[in-house]
Amino acid sequence: MPAAAVDVEAILAWYGQRRRDLPWRRTRDPYRILVSEVMLQQTQVARVVPYYQAFLALFPDEAALAAAPVADVLRAWSGLGYNRRALTLQTAARVVVRDGWPRDVDGLRLLPGVGPYTAAAVASFAFDLQVAAVDTNVRRVIARLDRRERTPAELQRRAAALLPPARAADWNQAVMELGATVCGSRTPVCDACPAIGCRSRGRPALAASGRARGAGGAPARIRFEDSDRFVRGRIVAALAAGEPLPDGFEPVRLERALAGLERDGLVVREGASVRLP
Numbered sequence: 001m002p003a004a005a006v007d008v009e010a011i012l013a014w015y016g017q018r019r020r021d022l023p024w025r026r027t028r029d030p031y032r033i034l035v036s037e038v039m040l041q042q043t044q045v046a047r048v049v050p051y052y053q054a055f056l057a058l059f060p061d062e063a064a065l066a067a068a069p070v071a072d073v074l075r076a077w078s079g080l081g082y083n084r085r086a087l088t089l090q091t092a093a094r095v096v097v098r099d100g101w102p103r104d105v106d107g108l109r110l111l112p113g114v115g116p117y118t119a120a121a122v123a124s125f126a127f128d129l130q131v132a133a134v135d136t137n138v139r140r141v142i143a144r145l146d147r148r149e150r151t152p153a154e155l156q157r158r159a160a161a162l163l164p165p166a167r168a169a170d171w172n173q174a175v176m177e178l179g180a181t182v183c184g185s186r187t188p189v190c191d192a193c194p195a196i197g198c199r200s201r202g203r204p205a206l207a208a209s210g211r212a213r214g215a216g217g218a219p220a221r222i223r224f225e226d227s228d229r230f231v232r233g234r235i236v237a238a239l240a241a242g243e244p245l246p247d248g249f250e251p252v253r254l255e256r257a258l259a260g261l262e263r264d265g266l267v268v269r270e271g272a273s274v275r276l277p
């Protein structure tokens with residue numbers, strides 16, 4: 001089946017009218033865009049917004065973040081989860097302060113914690129480069145538009161072919177917004193969608209869910225409260241607040257979480273005492 005004839009202008013017009021007013025959409029500053037992209041890597045938009053604003057109030061540019069004590073950075077990040085992202089982001093800021101901003105995707109990918117999607121996002125949003133940023137939402141939308149799953153390389157080529165001249169930044173945002181608000185993983189709202197010509201319109205959707213599935217086809221879920229990540233987050237939050245280690249966890253679980261945090265450079269242990277770096 002040939003690829004769908006996508007009405008790019010209709011999708012851009014819809015984005016212009018319906019886009020959510022998110023703080024990182026009001027800037028072209030690569031630092032502020034990178035902070036938002038790293039925060040959004042594993043955290044939902046609504047949760048990120050207040051952290052993003054508070055973080056930038058403390059560390060308004062890459063120089064401020066690079067020079068900040070690690071404990072302050074972790075305090076600002078605490079509660080957002082995946083605290084290791086904060087350390088990696090600070091390392092990236094230090095590289096930028098030392099070497100300047102890379103001005104292309106390949107250079108951006110050399111920054112710590114910056115993968116293909118994040119590099120393309122910063123390149124298009126901050127530097128206006130004509131590159132396609134393909135995240136989970138974009139992958140799902142394009143798969144549905146063409147009613148076809150592709151390999152990552154094929155998908156990147158298809159996403160690049162869709163880019164309207166000189167409008168990569170708006171287009172990337174528009175397709176992400178479409179995936180986040182209309183063409184959702186489980187409930188695509190085709191009646192409200194501007195993607196005329198979509199080959200999946202009104203039909204059972206492709207790529208409904210990427211979750212692993214357990215026995216019997218049921219989604220395999222582990223309660224967040226039972227995960228090591230939960231214990232790690234509680235430890236960092238307690239230390240960031242100047243409180244003792246949280247109680248209520250089995251000693252073996254607490255020790256496993258502490259060992260992981262220490263290995264990742266998120267806590268320092270000296271004898272029986274534990275502190276942020």
Ligand code: SF4
Nearest residue numbers: 183188190193198201
């Ligand atoms: S028409 Fe439906 S399936 Fe196609 S992109 Fe829009 S919401 Fe998704």
